[in-house]
Every structure is written in structure tokens, then in C-alpha cells.
Amino acid sequence: MLYSVSLTTGTYDLLKEMDTVNKLNGMGFNYSDGYLYAWFYEQQTLARIHADYSIEPLQLQPALNLQYYIGDIAVTDNAQYIYRKNGANGGLWRIALDPVSTDYLQPQQIVTAQELYLNIFDMAFHPSDGFIYSVDNIGRLYRISPANGVASLVANVGQTGTFGAVYFDVDGRLYISRNNDGYIFRIVIDSANPTAEFFSYGPASSNNDGARCALAPVEEPTTPTMDFGDAPATYGTKLSDNGARHIINQALYLGESVDAENRAFLAPSESDDTKDLQDDEDGVQFVTELARGESAVIEVTTVGDGLLSIWLDSNRNGIFEPSEAVIADRAVTTGNPFLSFTVSEAASLGATWMRVRLHNTAGLTAIGLANEGEVEDYPVNINLPSTKTEYYPSSSGVVTLAYEDQWPSRGDYDMNDLIVYYRTSITSDNDEVGLVRQIQVEGEIAAVGAAFHSGFAVSIPGLKTVDVNAADVSLLINGEAPEAIEFGNTVAFMPLQGIPGQLQQDALFEIVRDVWTAVAPGEGCAFHRTENGCGESEAATFILTIPISGEVPASQIGKGVFNPFAFATNGYTRTSIFKDELGAIVPPGDGLEIHLKNHPPSWRGDNELLGRSSDRSIPSSLSTSNPITYQTQAGLPWAIEIAGRWCYPSEYQDLTLAYPDFVTFVASDGQLGADWFRMSNAGNHPQKGEAGYIFQKDNTISSGCAQ
Known part of the structure; x- marks a missing residue:
């Protein structure tokens, strides 16, 4: 045979x-x-x-x-x-x-x-x-x-x-x-x-031999008949890494259903949550938070008789290790059992992943094939005991931050020079005082449509630098700690740089000093994901975890996005606005900051740049509770926050033409045209396309963003 x-x-x-x-x-x-x-x-x-x-x-x-x-x-x-x-x-x-x-x-x-x-x-x-x-x-x-x-x-x-x-x-x-x-x-x-x-x-046999072309890859199936995980690649998700995958038989699955895939769609930008696939990560509900050293309770929805295995990356090293199995081969039947497990006393605080596999193969590991069932991957946070976590906009949602980097000149106003998908969280004691224990900023550098070199940072209102546990701050870019030589001073505690007088200022963190070190434009391209076919399919991810050592009540910390901003990377010139006394164009330095409308510059910002060229900022208003900053003479912002994953304009398409209701929204102070950013309100009524989260030059638009 x-x-x-x-x-x-x-x-x-x-x-x-x-x-x-x-x-x-x-x-x-x-x-x-x-x-x-x-x-x-x-x-x-x-x-x-x-x-x-x-x-x-x-x-x-x-x-x-x-x-x-x-x-x-x-x-x-x-x-x-x-x-x-x-x-x-x-x-x-x-x-x-x-x-x-x-x-x-x-x-x-x-x-x-x-x-x-x-x-x-x-x-x-x-x-x-x-x-x-x-x-x-x-x-x-x-x-x-x-x-x-x-x-x-x-x-x-x-x-x-x-x-x-x-x-x-x-x-x-x-x-x-x-x-x-x-x-x-x-x-x-x-x-x-x-x-x-x-x-x-494979087939069992008393006599067995086999052969294949050694120069051929092991290819993904052409027909979607399997279920893959969608955690980042380091967790063993892709087929090439022997990723977790299940042959679907519709008799054993988690939650309401299981979708069929022919490959793994990796989080965050390629997960099936953001593709035209059913989001089937619905089998586990968290009754309690995951807290170091404490028992966690989950509700699991299962269909069919099988075994349940769960791994929690408690040391946050990007791998599901055998010792991190918190539930192994637990027999379950159709229903909604409540299960508990203990989070390790040595668990690292912050964002991590949990993998859940329903199967019928005793001893199944976190990777590899199962001939039935389903795998679901969940982004989770490990907190300190007896704490609560407030997310913005939600534990799984994001907002889009969009920046126009030609500030203070209006420029092309395509608002795609830096696109960031963004989420924050504050973990505090679950009592009346509510002292903050940890702050987290995470997201994706989704697009860079700029020839200029810019960085991305966040200042946290109400959090003083002196109250930060600097030694334990963690920054991960694409799941790894960035090299200082590549990313510069990525965690920008300026007092630690020897600059005096900043311990009582709002804490400032550089997430990346030059975004072009985190992303690539693609072969033959000048920009990243703002033109069709330019840039990787996956966005660059970041997770900044900030432990708090001082006694800072949650009521003192500004909620929401905090104060995220783009800034000019030191050593790179911009426009003719920035000249020396001899008329030569000079780099403006990282004091050039671009913030959301009516947000103040950080303590590092150069306030003398406010109000120049097309900018209508009023520096004297910075001492008031309602500063007037970072807006054009017509009141248009140089940076905006939009709910969800926004379909941003492609190169050189003016935002006011791509989304005509935006001008009405700004002019009415948000009273009219509140849904200006939705795809249905885009100019020329574009149809869905296939590439990126962007308008294409032929006015088509892709799926995966705000509808």
C-alpha cells in the first residue's frame, strides 16, 4: 500500500x-x-x-x-x-x-x-x-x-x-x-x-517507510479545516513552529462555536479578532482577576466530553513552559464549569498570555496537533493581590492615536504620519484609598506615513517621577526588551539621566525614540502601511509596565489615554521653520512635541515652539486648567484620538476630504458628526479592499477597522 x-x-x-x-x-x-x-x-x-x-x-x-x-x-x-x-x-x-x-x-x-x-x-x-x-x-x-x-x-x-x-x-x-x-x-x-x-x-504499521522532497516546505493547508491559536509567534502558534492546532470535528469545542482556519492569525494585528473571521475566543470568562499568589476562578463553556488544559505564561517570557500548566487534562462535559487555579507566587506582574485547549489527548502540550477540539488564546494581566484594574477603553479594546508630524505647519494633513493603536490600565488597591500599584500602556505602532524621524512617548498626569519604581519598569517591543543601542533611552526617566529638578514633574516615558527603528517600509516603499503593499502585515507591538512605589491614590492619576505624544528624534532636521541664526536648517530636537488638542506639552517640551506658523496654541494658557494648544487657526488638531481601529487616510489624502464630517465635528466642539470617523461616513463612499487598514489611492478601503 x-x-x-x-x-x-x-x-x-x-x-x-x-x-x-x-x-x-x-x-x-x-x-x-x-x-x-x-x-x-x-x-x-x-x-x-x-x-x-x-x-x-x-x-x-x-x-x-x-x-x-x-x-x-x-x-x-x-x-x-x-x-x-x-x-x-x-x-x-x-x-x-x-x-x-x-x-x-x-x-x-x-x-x-x-x-x-x-x-x-x-x-x-x-x-x-x-x-x-x-x-x-x-x-x-x-x-x-x-x-x-x-x-x-x-x-x-x-x-x-x-x-x-x-x-x-x-x-x-x-x-x-x-x-x-x-x-x-x-x-x-x-x-x-x-x-x-x-x-x-500518521498511519500505524508494522512495516513503514516514507520519503519527501527535502527542499520542500511543510505547507499550510489550502482548505480551512483546523483551528489555530492566535497568541504571538513566540508562544508556538504558527505551523512552522509546530503551533497549537486542532482538527475541527464540530463535536468538541469551547464557547458558542469554533471557526475553521488554514493558518494562524497572530495577535495583535493578525488575530482572527481583527480579520474577517469569527472571533471565537469565547470559551472562558474570568470571574476573578489573575493576581500573584492567589486563586483565580474562571467559567469555561464546553461542548462535548473532553479534557481541558490551560497554560499561563506567569514569568512573561513569551513561552508556555511545561511547568506553567495551571490545569492539565481536567475531564469536562458539556456545560459551564467553574474552575480554579493558583497563580504562581513568583509570577511577573503585567501583560501576558493564557492558552486554553479542549481535547481528548492525554498529556497534550501547549503546542502541536490535536485531532479534535479547539485552542483559544487570551491576553491577560497578572496583578498584585487584592487589587482592581481599570482599563481604557476596555480590557481588549483600543483607541487609535493619529499624528500629523509637520506641526506647527499644516502640511498635507493626511493624519497618518504616526498611527498607534493604544490601551491603558491602572491597577490599584481594592479599598477606599485605592493606592496605585501599577500602570500599563500597550498597543501597536500600526503605520508610519512620514519621512521625518519621530519618537512616541507618554506623560502620565498626576504621577510624579519620584513615585515610580524605576528599577522594575518593563518595556517590550515586539515581545522583547529593546536594545539600548537601537532604541536609545527607551524608558525616559530624565532624573536618572542627571537632569535635575524633575522628580516632582509628571513621569515621562519614551516608548520608542525613533519609530523607524521599530518598523520597516517594505521593499521599494517610502512609508509603512500607508500605501498599498508597503510594510509588514503585522504591526510592531509595545507593552510598557510601570510599577508604582510611592503612595499615589488612583484619584490623583489622570484617566484615559494619559498624555501620549509624538516628538522629533534628536539629530534629524525637519522643515525650514527650524533655522539657526545663519539661516541653516537645524534639528529641532526632542523638545518638539505633538500632542492631542488642548493637552499640554510634557516638562521636556519646548514651549517656545507653541503658536508658530499655522499653530494657534496660546502659551500663556498652559498655567490654566483649560490650555489652548496643538490646533490650527481653524481649530483643527494635529493629533486625534478615535475609538477602535481607525481606517486612516493613505498618503497625501487630506483628512478633511477623506472624512468630510470631521470639520463639522471640530467646528461644533463634538456636538455634531460624532461618528465622522466611521467607514460609512468616508468620502466617496469607499468599498472594502484587501490591504492594510487604510484608504487606497483609488478610494477603496479595507476591512478590520471601524464600521
């Missing part, structure tokens, strides 16, 4: 009942001519398998008169290598398959069975390093030289059995299929500790 096996799903189909009374073994795919080759037991020779699965015996000179069940074809050598651990003609042999070669079909022994004795059952050529690899029955991974047959032990991969089918993918990952249960394991052989991790299911 000849089967095709999907490594993605583990499903397999019978291709052909082969025309032989005996076995075909030692199979390999020849990249040079496109044929499968195998040892033909019926005639004790090598055979070529054609596209119609017919068997063509090949006449070897001399004949070897022995059965070989281990073999593969070199990627570049155009030769079949066969191996047997015993027998007079055992050992490792090479058989040339190039018809023009002088040694065509002439077996050449590389090493004898006595010189190379390995208890292996198949082998495979690496796609690029030229070596042969195999795993023996007790899990030892070997690297074998095809030139001299010398084998070296690489590692023990942690699985035992008869691995009768062994093959590579183009990225150099080795797959081994165990005969007795059909389990297919994957080994990243160039890792520090190569380990066989379960990857998918």
Missing part, C-alpha cells in the same frame, strides 16, 4: 495498492529526476516508481542479493544510498542514478556493516549540509557522513521505538514516524538540545 500523508493534519490517503507480492522499502525522492525510488523486495533490487505508481525494477551491476530497508537519495548527488546493519553485503552503499554517469546503477560500498552498526530503520539526507541523519530505537540521533560512513552521536531526542520513516523539510527539520502508533515527531537538529516533539498523526 502506498499512502500520502499530510504532515499538517496527520490525515492520509491510499494512493495505490502496489503491484507486488512483497514490500518496497528504503524509499527516497530524487530531486534530480522527480522519481521515487525504493528497494524492491520481490526482485531484490532497486526500483523506480513512476507517476502512475508502476514499478520499474533496475538492473544493478553487480546484484547485491540482499534486502535493504533503509535508504534515501542525496539532494545534490543524484545517487541512492542504502544501508543494512548486518549481512555479507550489509553496511552503507551508494548507487548512482544518473544515466550518463560512468558508474550508473553500479553499487559502491562505502563502509561495511561491521564498521557502521546502527539500530536504525530509515535515514534521510539534510537539505543543505550534505549529511545523512537517523534516529535509532532508543532515541539516539546520528549524523552520518556519506563520504566515509562515519557516524557521530548528536543527541538523545527523548523518544523510543521503530522509526521506519524519516525525512526532512527545506528548513532542516527532521521528521520521524513511529511504526506502532503512527506518531510523527519533529526534531530541530541545529538547536542546542534537539528534542523529538510530537507534530502530527
Whole structure:
């Protein structure tokens, strides 16, 4: 029987009942001519398998008169290598398959069975390093030289059995299929500790062999038949990382339903929450918050009889470690059980992820394939005990911050020079005083439509620098702490820089000093995600976690977005407005700040720039409770906050033309045209398009943003 096996799903189909009374073994795919080759037991020779699965015996000179069940074809050598651990003609042999070669079909022994004795059952050529690899029955991974047959032990991969089918993918990952249960394991052989991790299911067999093109990737399925997680890639979400995935059977799932996908859509910008897919993360409701060292209670909605497993990344390192399983193989039935688990005493405070898997496979890990059920990933926060958290705009929602960086000149007014999706939270004691324990600012740098170099920062009204626990402040860009050499002084506690007199000022944090270090425009593009096809599909994410050491009541802290702003990156020039006494254009420095309308500059801002050119700011109003700042002569802002993920204009499209009701909204002080920003109110009634969250130059618009 000849089967095709999907490594993605583990499903397999019978291709052909082969025309032989005996076995075909030692199979390999020849990249040079496109044929499968195998040892033909019926005639004790090598055979070529054609596209119609017919068997063509090949006449070897001399004949070897022995059965070989281990073999593969070199990627570049155009030769079949066969191996047997015993027998007079055992050992490792090479058989040339190039018809023009002088040694065509002439077996050449590389090493004898006595010189190379390995208890292996198949082998495979690496796609690029030229070596042969195999795993023996007790899990030892070997690297074998095809030139001299010398084998070296690489590692023990942690699985035992008869691995009768062994093959590579183009990225150099080795797959081994165990005969007795059909389990297919994957080994990243160039890792520090190569380990066989379960990857998918295959057919069980007492005799098993397999082959694939070593230069081919393991592809995502074309038909959406699976459910993937959507946590960031580091958590093991993508197929290429053996991400968590379930074959959907509609008999076992979480919540109201489960949607079918053909790949993982990664949070935040590619999760199925923001795509034209059903948001099916609805199986878990949090009855209590997650607090360090305390019991957490959740309500889980399940359909079908299965096992529930949950992992919480309590150390916030971007990985679901085995020790972070808070619930493992808990038997559940259809219903709404309330479950509890304890958050680790050593848990790190702040934003993290939780993975929930409903399945029927005992011992299932946080990654890999399950042949039924559903996986749901949840962004969560770990708080201090006995606290409450207030979110803006909500625990899962965002607002859009949009900046026009040509301030104080009106410029093109396309309001897309910096687009940030943004959320804040304040964690405080759950008592009458409500002392603040932690503040968090998180979001995405969604688009940069600017030639200028700008940074993004936030000042927190009511929070003094002296009250911040500076040593434990955490900033993550795309899930990793930014390098100081790349991002500059990312956490901008200016007193720590030796600038005196700022301890009693509002605390100021730089999230990124130059946004062009966090995003890329894309090949042949000048901007990031403001023109069609320009920029990565995923936005750059950030999470700023600010522990508070001083006694600061929550009532003292300004709620909402705080005071986020764009600023000029030091060392870069802007426009001719900024000149020295000799008339040369000079960099304005980070004192140039662009804030939301009627918000004050930070303590670092250069107030002398207010009211210049097209700006109508009144510096003297800064001493009042209602400053007049960052607006044009017509009252239009240079920065705006919009509910949800806004469909911003593309390059050079004036905001007032893209959204005509915006002028009415501003002129009426928000009394009229409150829904000006919705797609239905955009100019020329654009239709949905396919790229980015932007207007395209042909006035089409994409899905995924405010409707």
C-alpha cells in the first residue's frame, strides 16, 4: 500500500495498492529526476516508481542479493544510498542514478556493516549540509557522513521505538514516524538540545517507510479545516513552529462555536479578532482577576466530553513552559464549569498570555496537533493581590492615536504620519484609598506615513517621577526588551539621566525614540502601511509596565489615554521653520512635541515652539486648567484620538476630504458628526479592499477597522 500523508493534519490517503507480492522499502525522492525510488523486495533490487505508481525494477551491476530497508537519495548527488546493519553485503552503499554517469546503477560500498552498526530503520539526507541523519530505537540521533560512513552521536531526542520513516523539510527539520502508533515527531537538529516533539498523526504499521522532497516546505493547508491559536509567534502558534492546532470535528469545542482556519492569525494585528473571521475566543470568562499568589476562578463553556488544559505564561517570557500548566487534562462535559487555579507566587506582574485547549489527548502540550477540539488564546494581566484594574477603553479594546508630524505647519494633513493603536490600565488597591500599584500602556505602532524621524512617548498626569519604581519598569517591543543601542533611552526617566529638578514633574516615558527603528517600509516603499503593499502585515507591538512605589491614590492619576505624544528624534532636521541664526536648517530636537488638542506639552517640551506658523496654541494658557494648544487657526488638531481601529487616510489624502464630517465635528466642539470617523461616513463612499487598514489611492478601503 502506498499512502500520502499530510504532515499538517496527520490525515492520509491510499494512493495505490502496489503491484507486488512483497514490500518496497528504503524509499527516497530524487530531486534530480522527480522519481521515487525504493528497494524492491520481490526482485531484490532497486526500483523506480513512476507517476502512475508502476514499478520499474533496475538492473544493478553487480546484484547485491540482499534486502535493504533503509535508504534515501542525496539532494545534490543524484545517487541512492542504502544501508543494512548486518549481512555479507550489509553496511552503507551508494548507487548512482544518473544515466550518463560512468558508474550508473553500479553499487559502491562505502563502509561495511561491521564498521557502521546502527539500530536504525530509515535515514534521510539534510537539505543543505550534505549529511545523512537517523534516529535509532532508543532515541539516539546520528549524523552520518556519506563520504566515509562515519557516524557521530548528536543527541538523545527523548523518544523510543521503530522509526521506519524519516525525512526532512527545506528548513532542516527532521521528521520521524513511529511504526506502532503512527506518531510523527519533529526534531530541530541545529538547536542546542534537539528534542523529538510530537507534530502530527500518521498511519500505524508494522512495516513503514516514507520519503519527501527535502527542499520542500511543510505547507499550510489550502482548505480551512483546523483551528489555530492566535497568541504571538513566540508562544508556538504558527505551523512552522509546530503551533497549537486542532482538527475541527464540530463535536468538541469551547464557547458558542469554533471557526475553521488554514493558518494562524497572530495577535495583535493578525488575530482572527481583527480579520474577517469569527472571533471565537469565547470559551472562558474570568470571574476573578489573575493576581500573584492567589486563586483565580474562571467559567469555561464546553461542548462535548473532553479534557481541558490551560497554560499561563506567569514569568512573561513569551513561552508556555511545561511547568506553567495551571490545569492539565481536567475531564469536562458539556456545560459551564467553574474552575480554579493558583497563580504562581513568583509570577511577573503585567501583560501576558493564557492558552486554553479542549481535547481528548492525554498529556497534550501547549503546542502541536490535536485531532479534535479547539485552542483559544487570551491576553491577560497578572496583578498584585487584592487589587482592581481599570482599563481604557476596555480590557481588549483600543483607541487609535493619529499624528500629523509637520506641526506647527499644516502640511498635507493626511493624519497618518504616526498611527498607534493604544490601551491603558491602572491597577490599584481594592479599598477606599485605592493606592496605585501599577500602570500599563500597550498597543501597536500600526503605520508610519512620514519621512521625518519621530519618537512616541507618554506623560502620565498626576504621577510624579519620584513615585515610580524605576528599577522594575518593563518595556517590550515586539515581545522583547529593546536594545539600548537601537532604541536609545527607551524608558525616559530624565532624573536618572542627571537632569535635575524633575522628580516632582509628571513621569515621562519614551516608548520608542525613533519609530523607524521599530518598523520597516517594505521593499521599494517610502512609508509603512500607508500605501498599498508597503510594510509588514503585522504591526510592531509595545507593552510598557510601570510599577508604582510611592503612595499615589488612583484619584490623583489622570484617566484615559494619559498624555501620549509624538516628538522629533534628536539629530534629524525637519522643515525650514527650524533655522539657526545663519539661516541653516537645524534639528529641532526632542523638545518638539505633538500632542492631542488642548493637552499640554510634557516638562521636556519646548514651549517656545507653541503658536508658530499655522499653530494657534496660546502659551500663556498652559498655567490654566483649560490650555489652548496643538490646533490650527481653524481649530483643527494635529493629533486625534478615535475609538477602535481607525481606517486612516493613505498618503497625501487630506483628512478633511477623506472624512468630510470631521470639520463639522471640530467646528461644533463634538456636538455634531460624532461618528465622522466611521467607514460609512468616508468620502466617496469607499468599498472594502484587501490591504492594510487604510484608504487606497483609488478610494477603496479595507476591512478590520471601524464600521
